[in-house]
Amino acid sequence: MMTPDLFDDLPDLPPPAEPVAPPAAIAPTAMPRLPGHLAAALGALAPQRDSWVEQLLADCVRALYDGDVCLHPGSRADRPADAESRLRASALVGAPGEVAPLILDHGWLYLARYQQFEQRLAEQLLARARPPAGFDPQRARAAIDHVFGPPPAAHDGQRLAAASALASSFAIISGGPGTGKTTTVTRLMAALVELGGQPPLRLRLAAPTGKAAARMSESIRQQKARLPLPPALLAQLPDSAQTLHRLLGVQPNGGGFRHHAGRPLDLDVLVIDEASMVDLALLARVVDALPPDARLILLGDKDQLDAVEAGSVFPALCAGRGLEADTRAMLATVTGQTPPDGPLPASRLGQVVAVLTHSHRFGADSAIGQLARDIHTGNGEAVAGRLAAAPAPGGDDALSAGNGTPAALERIAADGYRAYLACVHHGDEPAAVLAAFDRFRVLSAHRDGPDGVTQLNARIERALHLPADRPQYPGRPVIVRENDYALGLFNGDIGILLDTPAGLRAHFAEADGGVRHLSPARLPAHDTAFAMTVHKSQGSEFDRVLCVLPPADSPLATRALFYTAVTRARHAVCVWGDPAAARAAVMQVPTRQSGLARRLQVTPGPA
Ligand SMILES: Nc1ncnc2c1ncn2[C@@H]1O[C@H](COP(=O)(O)OP(=O)(O)OP(=O)(O)O)[C@@H](O)[C@H]1O
Numbered sequence: 001m002m003t004p005d006l007f008d009d010l011p012d013l014p015p016p017a018e019p020v021a022p023p024a025a026i027a028p029t030a031m032p033r034l035p036g037h038l039a040a041a042l043g044a045l046a047p048q049r050d051s052w053v054e055q056l057l058a059d060c061v062r063a064l065y066d067g068d069v070c071l072h073p074g075s076r077a078d079r080p081a082d083a084e085s086r087l088r089a090s091a092l093v094g095a096p097g098e099v100a101p102l103i104l105d106h107g108w109l110y111l112a113r114y115q116q117f118e119q120r121l122a123e124q125l126l127a128r129a130r131p132p133a134g135f136d137p138q139r140a141r142a143a144i145d146h147v148f149g150p151p152p153a154a155h156d157g158q159r160l161a162a163a164s165a166l167a168s169s170f171a172i173i174s175g176g177p178g179t180g181k182t183t184t185v186t187r188l189m190a191a192l193v194e195l196g197g198q199p200p201l202r203l204r205l206a207a208p209t210g211k212a213a214a215r216m217s218e219s220i221r222q223q224k225a226r227l228p229l230p231p232a233l234l235a236q237l238p239d240s241a242q243t244l245h246r247l248l249g250v251q252p253n254g255g256g257f258r259h260h261a262g263r264p265l266d267l268d269v270l271v272i273d274e275a276s277m278v279d280l281a282l283l284a285r286v287v288d289a290l291p292p293d294a295r296l297i298l299l300g301d302k303d304q305l306d307a308v309e310a311g312s313v314f315p316a317l318c319a320g321r322g323l324e325a326d327t328r329a330m331l332a333t334v335t336g337q338t339p340p341d342g343p344l345p346a347s348r349l350g351q352v353v354a355v356l357t358h359s360h361r362f363g364a365d366s367a368i369g370q371l372a373r374d375i376h377t378g379n380g381e382a383v384a385g386r387l388a389a390a391p392a393p394g395g396d397d398a399l400s401a402g403n404g405t406p407a408a409l410e411r412i413a414a415d416g417y418r419a420y421l422a423c424v425h426h427g428d429e430p431a432a433v434l435a436a437f438d439r440f441r442v443l444s445a446h447r448d449g450p451d452g453v454t455q456l457n458a459r460i461e462r463a464l465h466l467p468a469d470r471p472q473y474p475g476r477p478v479i480v481r482e483n484d485y486a487l488g489l490f491n492g493d494i495g496i497l498l499d500t501p502a503g504l505r506a507h508f509a510e511a512d513g514g515v516r517h518l519s520p521a522r523l524p525a526h527d528t529a530f531a532m533t534v535h536k537s538q539g540s541e542f543d544r545v546l547c548v549l550p551p552a553d554s555p556l557a558t559r560a561l562f563y564t565a566v567t568r569a570r571h572a573v574c575v576w577g578d579p580a581a582a583r584a585a586v587m588q589v590p591t592r593q594s595g596l597a598r599r600l601q602v603t604p605g606p607a
Helices: 034-045 051-065 080-088 112-128 137-148 157-166 181-196 210-226 244-248 280-288 313-318 325-335 367-376 380-389 406-416 418-426 430-437 453-463 559-566 579-587 596-600
Strands: 102-105 108-111 170-175 203-207 241-243 269-272 295-300 353-356 399-402 440-444 477-480 494-500 503-509 515-518 526-528 531-533 542-548 569-576
Touching (some): 051 080, 080 102, 112 280, 137 181, 137 325, 157 353, 181 269, 210 241, 313 353, 313 596, 367 399, 406 418, 406 453, 430 494, 542 559, 559 569
Parallel strands (some): 170 353, 203 269, 269 295
Antiparallel strands (some): 477 526, 494 503
16 A cells, blocks of 8 residues: 655655865764764664675765765675675665665665655656647647747747647756746646636646745746736736745644645646756655646756755756657647757657757857856866956956955955945835845855855955944845745745834745745844855846856866856856866766666666
8 A cells, every 4th residue: 555655654864955065074074973873773783784785874875965866886895796796685785665774776776765766756757758638739739829829930949848848747848047948838838728628727836945936936927927928818827936845835843745645736737947956855755746647847957056965856857858750740740840850869758858048048149148158068268268358347247257366356246235235225125125135146166165155255244344243234135044834934045134113124035026024033044145155046046146166176166066156147247266267167077876867768778
């Protein structure tokens, strides 16, 4: 019999709140004390203890903190050829489907819980990656024509993406900033409503963080206002997104989730934005809680940073894209356009992935767009060249670069916040102050160390002559560090302390466009937010960004981190640091160990 929640019978592991960095900080103290104890306790249960297997158990837990879901035991054995047989002899290790702390699956060793997350997620997504019941390409074509207009002469990637999502109960639309993901999904939802008939479809929008949910809501509202569609149709589209945790009904104090396979979500279509930020465990839970006939649509940018927690889920789901001949013909019918030539799918999900490549925000000659493209394609020389040729910060340039003294960095950072502080001092409405704060942001890779966000915040406060010695002052921006389900505040939410007639209050933007406030004494753990980590900035955009590069030898100096930082900027980015560090970051593409892509391969590969 199925348990209400497949994953409830396994111990939960605390996920890391943020990547641990710089490397020197990845000391034993940064690791939970649990692994060694767990290993010893569980090892004692095994009839014949093997210290190597116990070490692997500890390593599997530690690997999660590096973002890896599994590890390859052979590479950690004195005699790799004997590794599997030695593992099979241990009572700590089982095969998929067996009950054991560790699972050996196609030569990869997992903590049981994560092996289940991964296997079940792959199985469930594959089961959904097929046409919904009653799918009719001719009716779909009529709906596409209605929401997109008649097919244009030139190929339209958004039209193809929407058609592909109509034709499958599970679909992915990936694209960089401004490539039209929101536009496409708004039209797609309108087409679904048209095809849905009665009773009306229950569509829900969600995102991994409060900030991303608020942005998704705002973007969908803008698109609804802009798209030339009948008002009665637009009125049926949702425009308020919630966090995935709220959608699942997370229960306070470790009480699990209200929705799971035994009590599925009450919806027909779920659209998740910023899917690259969703980790393996959370996505597995969401998919488990979907009703059998519901549609799932993931939006995201596969080139952005992975989720902080373990797994590299979204890139793995997007890998191996391609079309079989019959799908190509079906999509030609639905779009009225011949899909461009491309490879056959290498992944069994490869036919449900659409990638939007044309940025409507950054034109071909936009400095941010060009820099982002060179980072994305790994052209380190071009990136270093662009930065070397860029003007110094201080002007109106879309791209500027600097590498000077700490005092110079502090001046630029402080200057970026002067307009915001003017709003605070004028006593502007909280919504206007929150909007002014979002016009500029300082992003850094690290939390600690020189040029880490903690130090940068203190230096910016000093440069702005803010009363940083007082714990709370009007104009202090704060970023919440942990989820508080009772208050409805989540890790990464940003608020601003402002004076009110009732005293100092922390103000937070709400997904519906409103602003709520609460006493600073009630705030969950939080930090100052003039500078924030690139990880925390995912799902947000700012008019101008000051991107402080990590040193070239930092493990966080990666292509995805640099790309994510630069693409947070709508109008201007200033890159601060050594161009050699920029080149090094572009060349560093770390891989995370995960079996998801292997499970999805058309021909399962060797272990
Ligand atoms: N086909 C199109 N033709 C003209 N303008 C478009 C088209 N698609 C999108 N746009 C415009 O480009 C801008 C970005 O679109 P949209 O918000 O849909 O992209 P996005 O990929 O969701 O962006 P992001 O997630 O980075 O905010 C919007 O102003 C939108 O109106």
